[in-house]
Amino acid sequence: MVRRAVLVPVALVGALAVAPAAAQAQVDHPATRAAVARYVTVHGPGAAVYAGNSNSSWFVTAGYANPVTRTAIGRDGHIRAASQTKAFTAVTVLKLVQTGQVSLDTPIARYLPGVVTGNGYDENAITVRQLLRHQSGTGTTYVPNPAGAYTLAQLVRYGLDHTPPQFTPGTGYYYSNIGYNILGLLIEEVTGKPYRQAITEATIQPLGLTRTSFPAQGDATLPAPYVPGYLGYRFGPVYFFADTTSTPNPAIFATAGSLTTSLPDLATFQRALNSGQLLPPALLAEMRSTVPIQPAYGDFAYGLGLLRIPLSCGGVAWGHHGDANGHTSVTMVTDDGRFAAVMANSTLNQVTDPDRFTVLDTALCEA
Structure with a gap:
């Protein structure tokens, strides 16, 4: 969720x-x-x-x-995937593992030096696997304005600054949106493409998902x-x-x-x-x-x-x-x-x- x-x-x-x-x-x-x-x-x-x-x-x-117009839900109606997005992000990261560009048990500092730092975070203690499995200890989404538009880097920084580590990486489980936004930064860094393009090319286009974007x-x-x-x-x-x-x-x-x-x-x-x-x-x-x-x-x-x-x-x-x-x-x-x-x-x-x-x-x- x-x-x-x-x-x-x-x-x-x-x-x-x-x-x-x-x-x-x-x-x-x-x-x-x-x-x-x-x-x-x-x-x-x-x-x-x-x-x-x-x-x-x-x-x-x-x-x-719609409870006012009493319109029925259509089979192909567009909805928010919400956290089902995480599965698409995870598959894209695993495809980078498949090509040897990413290693699951390598610290995130190897790919994003200086990003997962401050407020008690240790970039050398958090691995890609821990981010994917919500075992990194990172927190949840925080933004100053919920109607605003933010870059991935801004979302990550706001989240890390707002929520200190929940536990030592690898020792617990905490469902973390910020962890998956860090993975988005990883995808962008390794592929050289915006996350929208990289995830679309890895998961959406190969399956012909015309209503997913x-x-x-x-x-x-x-x-x-x-x-x-x-x-x-x-x-x-x-x-x-x-x-x-x-x-x-x-x-x-x-x-x-x-x-x-x-x-x-x-x-x-x-x-x-x-x-x-x-x-x-x-x-x-x-x-x-x-x-x-x-x-x-x-x-x-x-x-x-x-x-x-x-x-x-x-x-x-x-x-x-x-x-x-x-x-x-x-x-x-x-x-x-x-x-x-x-x-x-x-x-x-x-x-x-x-x-x-x-x-x-x-x-x-x-x-």
Whole structure:
């Protein structure tokens, strides 16, 4: 997920009375349809699942993309990838490892001398692997103005200056946007290209992901068609939603979470990664070398830009999740070809049950 150290101003767009979208007329995949419908009743305004297996795919929605106009969520609507961006960034770094330009266990000082310093940080103690696996001890995003446009170097400097080391590198786990923005600087330094171009050439173009792109610097819009994002507030049984599609400027998350995408594109990316289209087996195995994350997440574990979760029907799934600008999502695949991409167009001011991982688990087990 993308952590934010900013407050979002609220402009209420009205209370929501949830009703199923027209797309819900289908009669297949009853467990997933029920899970999505229940998800919307506690989360709202809308949610969608794009799922399937090696033979077929299907799409389920509930609620609305827009609670005022009662527009349904479309399968190809643009959304914020948020922290699912991290998987694209990680694959790009691993491709540099594949070509011998980067080494996973080399200190970041070798590639970016003088960058990861100050406020207690030791550039010679933090490795590329630790940055990829959130074991570097670096902090989270901080910017003076959430609507502003910042370079990667500025984002990194603000973050390091604002948050001291969380622990000695390699001894803990702390989900760090700044760590992934440091990896963006690494990509730029090694390739000689802006991160938008380098990651696009390494991951987006080879897979023909036509709905996936990095926004231009300072561009807070989503291309049409898109699913608006909302910040939700609950007062008893009534929910209120503020449109936060463009607040804060998604560019402040950069290589940690600024991609624009769609559910089918996210599924295509994770399926390609899992099947070996993007990386050779040895490097995919490196990505799957995990450490436990916060105890609150149970048996969830994190590798090099990949999250691993256990499934209620047995086995595990691999992928990533994300939260930003009112979009919450997760995309996961299994080794036997099942996949599911889940999204809702709000982030609430309290924990909800079921959560997106419950919906994901249901879809993967039914796929």
